[in-house]
Amino acid sequence: MGITKLMHIKERSKGRMNQGMINAIYYITNPEKTDNKTLIGGNCGINEEKIIRQFMDTKAAFDKFDGRQAYHYVISFNPEENVSAQLCYDIISDFVEEYLNNE
Template identity: 40%
Template sequence: MKDSGNSFHARHLKRALDYVMNPEKTQRGRLVGAINCQADMAFEQMIDTKKQFGKTDKRQGYHIILSFKEDEVEPDRAFEITQKFVAEYLGDAYEVVFVVHDNTDHVHSHIVFNSVSFVDGKKYRYEKGDWAKYIQPITNKLCQEYGLSIIDVEDGSKEKQH
């Protein structure tokens, strides 16, 4: 998970969304998806959710980056995997924009989501150890399904499993 420090305020949320949805990195927007919001209106919808629950202060969003081994996955497959990850990890509780960038040597996904649940107004909490406990098992399961490299949760090393 990319951690932008303790100051992920509204302007940082807007910048993150603008950056990840850059048409030059997402095949002119073809590799942009959203759950529980519209990608082109995500920032406004996220801010509206915060206002509705009176939670416009402190951290405004989170940014997860999923990287795939170089030349191991095509952008469309990475998009499918990312969409499944978002559905399983964040479910129906948060407004989420997810994209695939294919403008570098390795395909990677960006996931930017609201810090406030539009369902109950609770703030997302990420604590030390959550990556290994919750996130990595989901990514490993999905990568195994698609025959891709996974990371050993115990020691963080990459290994190949099919």
């Protein structure tokens, strides 16, 4: 049975306020945690630098640099379930459409 978690990434109180977001992006894309960077879904870019740039461009467009920096959704499955990449993608697509209005 799969699990879904929602975490929010806070503004840092010292140093660069968006450093927590940057650290989270590198953590999320860590090859040791992603089967050598096998990622099933996403819409921000294909490497850390592009993802960070997309986040910062979005923040600039809305003039929103402080406060909550990002949300991190995790949808994961027990390896014994043998969920295929396609099924995982379909589940994520359904989740995004239903809960995030496909945004």
